[in-house]
Amino acid sequence: MTQNIPAEIAPEIAIKNRTWAFEEAKAVVKRLRAIGRGQVQTPEKGYVLFETGYGPSGLPHIGTFAEVCRTAMVQQAFEALHPEIPTKMICFSDDMDGLRKVPTNVPQQEMLAEHLGQPLSLVPNPFGTDHPSYAHHNNAALCEFLDNAGFKYEFKSASECYKSGEFDExxxxxxxxxxxxxxxxxxxxxxxxxxxxxPFLPISPSTGAVLQVPILEVNNKNDTIRFEDVDGTIITQKVTGGKVKAQWRADWALRWHALDVDYEMSGKDLKSSADISKKILKILGKPNTAGFHYEMFLDENGEKISKSKGNGLSLEEWLTYAPQESLAYYLFQRPTSAKKLYFDIIPKAVDEYITFAEKLNEQEPAKKLDNPTWYIHHGEVPTTQHTPISFALLLNLVNAANTDDAATLWGFIQQYAPEATPENAPFLDRLVGYAIQYYKDFVLPEKSYRAADDRERTALSALADTLDSMESGLTAEDYMTAVFAAGKENGYEKDELRTWFQALYQILLGQDQGPRFGSFIALYGADKTVTLIRDALDNKLEKSA
Incomplete structure (x- = not known):
């Protein structure tokens, strides 16, 4: 239930941290102090509860991952502040909600249309799997996704909470x-x-649908409401035992009260609804939950990402081209600022994650709490996450080697880092696969070589001659010195060196930018780089594009 935070992060160090996750954790502490009349102690339920919500009208998406991931980060920060207090995270599925419309990306559209208004947990499963309903299938997909991502959580179903009596009180x-x-x-x-x-949506006794109808009478003595059913019959029905569902703003407050939720975040677009839910919670006699409102995801044009539009980047797409850790890193950054999600940001996010991951284990405790990978890896990056090569460099290697064979690429990698193998560097091995896929889908279609002009030809020829005369196996810095010298000694002034580097990428790799070219030479090999340069000078690369 509680993550194990390394003992070196003492509470007196944690309390000084100002990252957003710790500021949110301090808000939870403030809530506990108010409840405990000045004392911060374990709640009566035995733990501090962090909740995330999921609507199973669709499959888990990048917003689902973002909310669970960020909530886990706040949970970890709280545990560093108060390691003596147990915590739990609940992932709550609102599967009692009625099916309002048929999603366009699921099978058996006509069949689903016949069940509009039915609780999602009673809508037949259109996917052909063994799960008994539409919601059960999507809930299983959520749990599989969270399990594979390594989250520690307890799953709760709204239908089960209503029908079991857990919400009755x-x-x-x-x-x-x-x-x-x-x-x-x-x-x-x-x-x-x-x-x-x-606030009550009765369940029709004749059809089982969730009804949005006027309540004709409320009877506290008998615990009932009266309403008109779809067939015109006036029904008197109890509000307990799964015979009603709370309208969603009231349902939010219902969950917070019944489960005694201490923390839940939500999107900025739900702020006004969350404010109403907090008013309802106060009416019910409990203090507000802690939580904040994160900003929305945008596409590359700055428009809000919409599943129906299909704009922006989906969870599945990110995980096709980059590791989950890089997405978690990206989500850690400034959650209250709108984030653009499109394919071009992936390589940068991967390499920034790698940079922070390589630093974490050597940092002093206070600095670790400013490192995003402390939250991603529960305080300590496994040695298996080490990679001597950046993602951008791997992309350039795939480009220059013109291969999608991982074994061939590992041949180059082991010349650069002889100690690395797919077995002892599994994260690097994963990056190789991602680099191949990203290159094939995004770099290759846009690759455009150009011919060198006279000044560029002179500098490139000089660089090839220099590399040809250098010993093999030198450091990236040695090769970078040669690259600088070839430019400076052949017509490029100091303030023009950026132009020289861009020319290298455009002429040799068919792209506008890349990592330090000395690192590329060290990885690809000086001899192969010489061949690459001479092929470019003979216009062979331009013709092959």
């Missing part, structure tokens, strides 16, 4: 405060919706 409390809750919500509703609003 809070539902009766909501019935008692029905009018107060209703009046807390009415100001944000339109006239038509306000006329029929109730």
């Amino acid at each position: 809070t539902l009766l409390l909501m019935l008692k405060h029905h009018d107060d809750i209703k009046h807390a919500v009415l100001p944000i509703l339109g006239e038509e919706r306000a006329a029929s609003y109730s």
